Amino acid sequence: xxxxxxxxxxxxxxxxxxxxxxxxxxxxxxxxxxxxxxxxxxxxxxxxxxxxxxxxxxxxxxxxxxxxxxxxxxxxxxxxxxxxxxxxxxxxxxxxxxxxxxxxxxxxxxxxxxxxxxxxxxxxxxxxxxxxxxxxxxxxxxxxxxxxxxxxxxxxxxxxxxxxxxxxxxxxxxxxxxxxxxxxxxxxxxxxxxxxxxxxxxxxxxxxxxxxxxxxxxxxxxxxxxxxxxxxxxxxxxxxxxxxxxxxxxxxxxxxxxxxxxxxxxxxxxxxxxxxxxxxxxxxxxxxxxxxxxxxxxxxxxxxxxxxxxxxxxxxxxxxxxxxxxxxxxxxxxxxxxxxxxxxxxxxxxxxxxxxxxxxxxxxxxxxxxxxxxxxxxxxxxxxxxxxxxxxxxxxxxxxxxxxxxxxxxxxxxxxxxxxxxxxxxxxxxxxxxxxxxxxxxxxxxxxxxxx
Numbered sequence: 001x002x003x004x005x006x007x008x009x010x011x012x013x014x015x016x017x018x019x020x021x022x023x024x025x026x027x028x029x030x031x032x033x034x035x036x037x038x039x040x041x042x043x044x045x046x047x048x049x050x051x052x053x054x055x056x057x058x059x060x061x062x063x064x065x066x067x068x069x070x071x072x073x074x075x076x077x078x079x080x081x082x083x084x085x086x087x088x089x090x091x092x093x094x095x096x097x098x099x100x101x102x103x104x105x106x107x108x109x110x111x112x113x114x115x116x117x118x119x120x121x122x123x124x125x126x127x128x129x130x131x132x133x134x135x136x137x138x139x140x141x142x143x144x145x146x147x148x149x150x151x152x153x154x155x156x157x158x159x160x161x162x163x164x165x166x167x168x169x170x171x172x173x174x175x176x177x178x179x180x181x182x183x184x185x186x187x188x189x190x191x192x193x194x195x196x197x198x199x200x201x202x203x204x205x206x207x208x209x210x211x212x213x214x215x216x217x218x219x220x221x222x223x224x225x226x227x228x229x230x231x232x233x234x235x236x237x238x239x240x241x242x243x244x245x246x247x248x249x250x251x252x253x254x255x256x257x258x259x260x261x262x263x264x265x266x267x268x269x270x271x272x273x274x275x276x277x278x279x280x281x282x283x284x285x286x287x288x289x290x291x292x293x294x295x296x297x298x299x300x301x302x303x304x305x306x307x308x309x310x311x312x313x314x315x316x317x318x319x320x321x322x323x324x325x326x327x328x329x330x331x332x333x334x335x336x337x338x339x340x341x342x343x344x345x346x347x348x349x350x351x352x353x354x355x356x357x358x359x360x361x362x363x364x365x366x367x368x369x370x371x372x373x374x375x376x377x378x379x380x381x382x383x384x385x386x387x388x389x390x391x392x393x394x395x396x397x398x399x400x401x402x403x404x405x406x407x408x409x410x411x412x413x414x415x416x417x418x419x420x421x422x423x424x425x426x427x428x429x430x431x432x433x434x435x436x437x438x439x440x441x442x443x444x445x446x447x448x449x450x451x452x
Contacts, residue, residue, distance in 0.1 A: 007032055007033075007034050008032055008033050008034065008053050008054060008120070008123075008124055008127075009034045009036070009050070009051065009052045009053045009054070010027060010033055010034065010035050010036070010052065010053065010054045010055070010056065010120070011036050011038060011044055011047070011052040011054070011055040011056070012024060012027070012035055012036065012037050012038065012055075012056050013038045013039075013040075013041060013043075013044045013055060013056065013057045013058055013061065013069065014037070014038075014039070014056070014058045014085070015039050015040065015058060015061050015062050016058070017039075019108075020037055020039075023056065023113075023116070024037060026113050026116070026117070027116075027117075027120070033120075036050070036052070039062075040061060040062065040063045040064070041057075041061050041063055041064035041066075041068065041069040041072075042063055042064065044057075044069060044073075045069065045072050045073070045076075048073065048076045048077065048080075051077070052080060053080070053081065053123070053127065054080075054081045054082075054083065054103075054120060054123055055073060055080060055081070055082045055083070056083045056085055056116065057069055057070065057073075057082055057083065057084050057085065058085050058086070059084050059085065059086035059087075059088065059093075059097075060086065060087065060088075066084050066086065066097070067096075067097060067100065070082050070084070070097060070100055070101065070102055071100065074100070074101045078101065081103040081123045082101065082102050082103055083102070083103055083104045083105075083106060083116065083119055083120075084097050084102050084104070084105045084106065085106050085107075085108055085112065085116075086105065086106075086107060086108065087107070087108045088107070089107050093105075103119070103123065104119045106119065150183065150186060150187065150190060151327065151330055151331050151334045152324060152327045152330070152331075153326055153327060153330060154319075154324040154325065154326040154327045155326075156319035156323055156324055157319070157324060157327060160187070160316060160317075160318060160319070163314065163316045164187065164190060164191055164194075164316065166314065167191045167195075167314050167316070168191055168194040168195045169195075171195075171196075171197075171285050172313045172314050173285070173286045173287070173288070173310075173311055173312070173313030173314070174188070174191060174286075174287045174288075174313055174314050174315075174316060175287075175288050175289070175290075175294075175311055175312055175313055175314070175315045175316070176188060176287065176288070176289040176290075176315075176316050176318065177289070177290060177291075177293075177294075177315060177316070177317045177318065178289070178291065178317065178318030178319075178320070178366075179291055179318075179320050179366055180291050180365070180366065180368075181321075181365045181366030181367055181368035181369055182318040182319070182320060182321070182366045182367060183318060183366075183367050183368075184249065184289035184318060185204060185247065185249060185289070187316065187318065188202075188204070188245070188247045188287045188289065189202060189204075189247075191245075191287060192244070192245040192247075192285075192287070195245070195285075197243060197244050197245055197285055200241075200242055200243045200244030200245070201240060201241050201242055201244035201245075202241075202244055202245050202247065203237050203238075203240055203241040203244065203245070203246045203247065203284070204247040204249065205218070205219070205237050205246070205247065205248055205249065206249045206250055207248060207249065207250045207251060207253050207254050208250045208253045212255055212258075215254075215255075215258055216258060216261060216274055217230075217234060217236065217274050218236065218237060219236050219237055219238055219258075219262070220236040220238055220239075220261075220265070220271045220272070220273055220274065220280075221233070221234050221235045221236030221238075221239055221273040221274070221276075221280075222234050222236075222273050222274035222275055222276070223273050223274065223275040223276040225275065226273075226274045226275020226276070227274070227275065230274075230275065233273070234273075236271075236273065238265070238271060238280075238282055238284060239271075239280055241283075241284035242283060242284065243283045243284065244284055244285070245284060245285045245286075245287055246284045246285070246286060246287070247287045247288075247289070248286070248287070248288045248289070249288075249289045249290075250289065250290055250291070251288040251289065251290050251294075251311065252290035252291070252292035252294055252297055252302075252303060253290075256302075256304065259303065259304045259307050260304065262307065263304060263306060263307045263310060265282055266282075266286065266307075266310050266311075267310070268282075269281065269282050269283075270282055286311065286313075288311050293414075294308050294311075295308065295450070296414075296449070296450070320363070320366055321363040321366045321367055321369075321370060322362050322363050325359065328358055328359055328363075328370065329350070329355055329358065329359070331367060331370055331371075332350060332355075332358055332370060332374050333350065335370065335371045335374040335375065336348040336350070336374050336377075336378055336386065339374065339375055339378045340378075345378075345384075346384050347384065348378055348381065348384050348385070348386055349384060349385050349386065350385075350386050351385055351386060351387045351388065353387060353388035354377075354386045354387055354388050354390065354391050356388075357388050357391045358370075358373075358391060361393055373391060373392065373393060374386075376392055377390040377391055377392070380392065413445070413449075414449050414451070416435075417431075417435075417442070417445055417446070417449070417451065418451060420434055420435060421446075421451070428442055428443070
């Protein structure tokens with residue numbers, strides 16, 4: 001359908017002049033139908049450059065069969081809707097034509113006019129829905145433009161943007177690393193909606209949100225009766241993603257058994273539903289994310305080395321908010337503007353003391369925490385100016401910040417060591433004094449934990 005108006009361009013291919021005039025009269029009763037008549041299949045094919053929305057095609061033409069014309073039309077543009085009109089009632093002929101891509105097969109009888117009009121109305125509705133979906137997808141793509149979906153002007157974020165620009169140009173697997181709340185899914189969506197696959201589905205899965213006994217079914221689907229409760233066939237997330245992108249969040253939490261199954265799917269580019277034998281092609285692009293250091297998980301025996309290298313692709317490390325000082329105020333203002341717009345309020349302003357307070361905080365919850373803080377500040381403020389008193393952090397002590405994430409002792413050790421090394425510019429002697437341990441111990445830990 002033409003996007004500038006509601007006109008439906010219809011090619012009518014019919015060698016019976018009387019029948020052609022009758023159909024033309026019926027179709028032209030709707031002023032939104034633009035009719036073009038052709039007596040031969042060849043004339044129709046030679047005019048396909050005019051881009052019809054619908055072709056009504058007589059099956060028994062003098063120069064070509066309806067099947068031959070249909071094939072040439074579909075080769076030219078598979079989106080053209082072809083309605084076959086035939087005096088034959090042979091079911092096998094109709095089935096074969098529908099398999100070849102015909103939208104409908106209508107026999108020529110007393111009900112032809114009604115069925116034809118209903119079919120064309122269905123095509124119009126389908127086309128209008130497609131235009132609406134395409135428009136929504138275009139808006140979605142626009143909303144995930146790098147500079148609008150991801151706010152940041154700091155050097156660490158500029159480095160992230162450079163990697164994202166490389167990621168959208170190819171289908172390379174992307175692995176996103178970062179603490180909880182740094183925006184890993186936002187980055188994954190931005191990559192998808194700026195890539196060649198932007199018109200295809202984006203399917204996100206949080207591995208930790210799915211019970212272990214159900215994750216294989218959730219990812220790859222299952223057949224009816226494959227286990228207790230499988231009352232019907234279920235299409236898995238990989239299949240749903242089709243030629244789009246599948247985003248596996250918290251991939252580091254996947255069990256070793258599921259890692260083996262995922263590796264097989266990635267290697268073979270095909271999968272089978274649980275309880276089934278049918279091979280289903282895997283066409284989606286893979287983006288994974290984790291807050292863990294997967295290489296360390298490999299060393300500990302918690303993550304398969306072969307899967308790690310299969311998923312590594314282009315690694316993107318998202319910096320924690322505390323290392324993005326230049327972006328804190330930028331993000332805070334952005335969240336306040338969002339809050340104003342959503343609640344139809346005048347814009348808020350940040351006082352200097354409020355800004356100083358924001359810059360001093362550690363943000364264990366990263367960007368997600370800052371958004372919650374700013375939303376609350378907007379609610380708590382007496383007017384449109386946000387003061388220091390309006391900024392409320394839910395964690396009152398450094399101890400609670402450190403304990404926010406449930407980590408292993410080894411992970412806490414790495415976190416503490418990295419924190420002091422960064423804080424004192426990798427002055428080993430100074431860090432050793434602060435932690436009350438020997439320099440040799442720090443060097444040993446740095447080597448053991450791969451800290452450069």
